[in-house]
Amino acid sequence: MNKTFLIAQREFITRIRNKTFILSTLLTPLLFIGIIGLSTYFAQKNDEEVTVAVFDESSLFASQLISDKNITYTAVNKAVYDSVIKGISTSAEYSGVLYIPSINIDKPEGIAYISSSQLGIFNESQIEETLNEVLKEKRMIQANIDTAQLNLIKQNPIQLKQSVINKEGSTTETNSGISYMVGYVSGMLIYMVMFIYGAMVMRGVMEEKINRIAEVIISSVKPTQLMMGKIVGIGAVGLVQFVIWLLLIILGTSLIGASASPDSLKSMQELNTNPAASSAIVKGMQMTIGQINMPLILGMFLFYFITGYLFYASLFAAVGSAVNEDPQDAQSMMFPITIPIIFSLVIMSSAITNPTGPLAVWCSIIPFTSPIIMMARLPFGVPGTVPYWQIGLSMVMMIMGILTVTWLSARIYRTGILMYGKKPSWKELMKWLFIKQ
Amino acid sequence: MELLQLKNISKSFTAQKAIDNLSLNIQPGSIFGLLGPNGAGKTTLLRIITGIFYPDSGEVLLDGRPYNPSEDVGLIGYMPEERGLYKKMKIGEQALYLAQLKGMSYAEAQSKVKHWFVKLGMESWWNKKVEDLSKGMSQKLQFVTTVVHNPKLIILDEPFSGLDPVNANLIKEEIFHLAKNGSTIIFSTHRMEQVEEICDHIVLMNKGQNILEGTVHEVKQRFKENLFMLKLQDTPSEIPSPAFSLVQFTPKGYIVKLHEGAQPNDVLRHFIQQNNNVLAFNEMLPSLNDIFIKLVEHTPTARKFDQSIA
Numbered sequence: 001m002n003k004t005f006l007i008a009q010r011e012f013i014t015r016i017r018n019k020t021f022i023l024s025t026l027l028t029p030l031l032f033i034g035i036i037g038l039s040t041y042f043a044q045k046n047d048e049e050v051t052v053a054v055f056d057e058s059s060l061f062a063s064q065l066i067s068d069k070n071i072t073y074t075a076v077n078k079a080v081y082d083s084v085i086k087g088i089s090t091s092a093e094y095s096g097v098l099y100i101p102s103i104n105i106d107k108p109e110g111i112a113y114i115s116s117s118q119l120g121i122f123n124e125s126q127i128e129e130t131l132n133e134v135l136k137e138k139r140m141i142q143a144n145i146d147t148a149q150l151n152l153i154k155q156n157p158i159q160l161k162q163s164v165i166n167k168e169g170s171t172t173e174t175n176s177g178i179s180y181m182v183g184y185v186s187g188m189l190i191y192m193v194m195f196i197y198g199a200m201v202m203r204g205v206m207e208e209k210i211n212r213i214a215e216v217i218i219s220s221v222k223p224t225q226l227m228m229g230k231i232v233g234i235g236a237v238g239l240v241q242f243v244i245w246l247l248l249i250i251l252g253t254s255l256i257g258a259s260a261s262p263d264s265l266k267s268m269q270e271l272n273t274n275p276a277a278s279s280a281i282v283k284g285m286q287m288t289i290g291q292i293n294m295p296l297i298l299g300m301f302l303f304y305f306i307t308g309y310l311f312y313a314s315l316f317a318a319v320g321s322a323v324n325e326d327p328q329d330a331q332s333m334m335f336p337i338t339i340p341i342i343f344s345l346v347i348m349s350s351a352i353t354n355p356t357g358p359l360a361v362w363c364s365i366i367p368f369t370s371p372i373i374m375m376a377r378l379p380f381g382v383p384g385t386v387p388y389w390q391i392g393l394s395m396v397m398m399i400m401g402i403l404t405v406t407w408l409s410a411r412i413y414r415t416g417i418l419m420y421g422k423k424p425s426w427k428e429l430m431k432w433l434f435i436k437q
Numbered sequence: 438m439e440l441l442q443l444k445n446i447s448k449s450f451t452a453q454k455a456i457d458n459l460s461l462n463i464q465p466g467s468i469f470g471l472l473g474p475n476g477a478g479k480t481t482l483l484r485i486i487t488g489i490f491y492p493d494s495g496e497v498l499l500d501g502r503p504y505n506p507s508e509d510v511g512l513i514g515y516m517p518e519e520r521g522l523y524k525k526m527k528i529g530e531q532a533l534y535l536a537q538l539k540g541m542s543y544a545e546a547q548s549k550v551k552h553w554f555v556k557l558g559m560e561s562w563w564n565k566k567v568e569d570l571s572k573g574m575s576q577k578l579q580f581v582t583t584v585v586h587n588p589k590l591i592i593l594d595e596p597f598s599g600l601d602p603v604n605a606n607l608i609k610e611e612i613f614h615l616a617k618n619g620s621t622i623i624f625s626t627h628r629m630e631q632v633e634e635i636c637d638h639i640v641l642m643n644k645g646q647n648i649l650e651g652t653v654h655e656v657k658q659r660f661k662e663n664l665f666m667l668k669l670q671d672t673p674s675e676i677p678s679p680a681f682s683l684v685q686f687t688p689k690g691y692i693v694k695l696h697e698g699a700q701p702n703d704v705l706r707h708f709i710q711q712n713n714n715v716l717a718f719n720e721m722l723p724s725l726n727d728i729f730i731k732l733v734e735h736t737p738t739a740r741k742f743d744q745s746i747a
Contacts, residue, residue, distance in 0.1 A: 003538055006534070006537055006538060007538075010534050014523070014525065014526060018525075208521075211521040211522065211523065211524060212517070212519040212520060212521030213521030213522055213523060214521065215489070215517045215519065215521065216515070216516075216517060216520075216521055216522075216535065216579075216582070217535075217538065218489050219487040219488070219489055219510070219513070219515040219517070220510050220535070220538040220539050221510075221538055222506075418484075418489070
């Protein structure tokens with residue numbers, strides 16, 4: 001045990017002192033924040049500004065199209081229209097022409113936008129929406145509906161609040177959107193942990209085998225100790241890296257939040273057509289985040305982080321011990337291990353839309369998929385969506401799974417680590433499981 | 438009492454026997470040469486001794502007790518043929534780490550490692566990485582990590598490969614020194630001249646079996662062919678005599694073979710009677726190399742090709 005600790009310690013220290021580790025630990029959150037920042041920036045900036053010449057033969061729209069931040073409508077006559085059409089590629093004045101033929105408002109056909117460059121998706125739908133808004137008004141007038149009255153009717157729409165009731169009869173408000181998001185993010189994180197650190201274990205084992213240091217070490221410690229030391233050491237590295245990432249991201253996002261200028265906040269507000277509704281959503285979000293059992297989620301996240309890692313890391317270690325220098329061998333032997341991980345990710349997307357479906361339930365209990373699927377389901381509520389027995393069963397299965405998989409992997413590992421030559425076949429791997437040594 | 442006793446060790450891998458009912462006794466303080474062609478089972482035997490493999494049957498006794506790999510690890514130092522070190526790790530730390538894995542405390546490891554580094558002129562390497570070392574230098578480091586915990590039994594698999602004569606000599610001196618201080622050394626190699634120079638006992642393995650064992654002197658005596666090198670002043674008028682026959686004439690002299698029951702003096706007497714001055718007369722003992730080739734040659738390929746044999 002003491003030697004396992006020594007091995008884990010070496011693994012941990014040499015890895016966290018490594019320049020690549022320090023760089024990736026510091027840069028990944030920066031990249032993360034950068035991506036979030038950029039996408040927010042572009043979402044705010046929206047599409048380019050366009051000036052649209054409107055030639056309206058029906059005279060239904062032209063005067064009523066209201067320009068907004070990005071789109072400026074200018075009504076033009078036939079002569080201007082013709083000249084613009086001819087010189088559209090050189091015209092600096094107009095980006096394009098909106099042609100509205102003389103139409104029947106019941107059957108509006110033939111409306112076209114002509115330009116030298118295609119409209120962005122937002123502007124296209126914006127123009128469409130503006131036209132439809134006008135069309136709707138016209139039709140209402142035609143049907144003798146008082147628009148002022150209609151607006152009155154449309155005020156204060158219903159917002160559906162979901163509540164989950166438990167056995168004691170107390171209810172909690174929920175928001176499936178937030179649960180969806182938390183579930184998705186934690187599932188994804190577990191997926192990353194299993195892949196990134198699992199593959200790190202595999203490469204570490206391969207390095208020891210290729211460098212032929214394995215034999216020196218194995219003359220001092222048992223192969224199982226070497227394998228476990230490596231897994232524990234890298235796991236600790238992963239945990240440290242994750243905590244640093246989490247702290248940096250929290251720090252970074254709060255800095256961005258604080259430094260965001262009032263101006264940009266205001267423009268964001270303007271973008272929202274209904275500021276009152278949006279602030280209600282924000283308030284609702286804060287409430288439901290409060291309602292999600294954060295300590296439980298964090299605790300379970302830690303559990304599945306560690307157990308999911310241990311489960312797959314020992315499998316990756318076994319693969320690393322079985323292959324030789326050829327990285328392609330490693331790829332092909334890794335394949336059967338990556339399948340359940342990727343499969344989990346596929347199931348996860350259905351599990352978060354239907355967290356109580358049989359597929360989601362069983363996959364959150366079977367150790368191969370449970371770390372990802374259970375984390376995706378948990379935010380939907382305990383014990384409402386996920387009863388305690390399922391969590392308990394999943395955890396017990398996971399621990400039993402780890403013991404089994406580690407035992408099997410250790411048996412492959414102790415033979416594989418000293419075996420040089422060509423890549424073993426699956427049949428040979430099976431034999432290694434039962435070799436006495 | 439023997440330091441290491443192997444009693445009827447057998448070990449099979451899927452396709453064939455790697456070690457076949459092999460017994461061996463090694464005296465403390467001896468330098469023991471383990472010889473054999475490629476695939477004779479040497480590495481497997483060493484792995485059994487070091488506890489990496491368990492034998493299918495038979496016993497390994499160290500100091501008269503059954504060998505317990507997890508407890509007796511500190512008693513053994515093993516330098517495998519295929520050397521390995523962590524390339525990215527600093528040399529000092531690496532030596533400390535490996536010493537601690539042998540069961541030494543940190544402080545103890547530190548003083549011992551420093552001692553050896555000074556002894557072999559490696560102090561300035563402490564903060565270098567292994568990847569910066571030449572092959573010979575890393576070989577020296579590997580040797581240090583093998584002996585740093587002062588093991589009773591030191592197993593060296595081809596310790597001189599890749600070393601220049603100066604460093605090879607340095608290591609050789611250390612091996613003698615360790616043996617004088619009571620360590621037992623098992624030395625596995627193909628290089629017969631090194632065996633003749635260093636080892637006092639040898640065992641020759643082939644196909645997993647012990648086919649020859651003894652001191653170097655004994656073995657040579659056993660395989661001698663009664664050949665003598667003879668240098669004469671005058672060209673002799675009459676060879677052979679009933680006592681011996683001429684085997685070959687070389688520029689260095691005559692190689693003669695004594696007949697059964699004849700004595701070396703019979704040869705001398707023969708030429709003295711002829712009034713021919715004998716300038717040199719010495720026995721030609723077979724080299725270990727000759728013995729090795731003689732014993733191993735003509736046996737079918739030592740092992741069938743089977744990649745599943747470690």
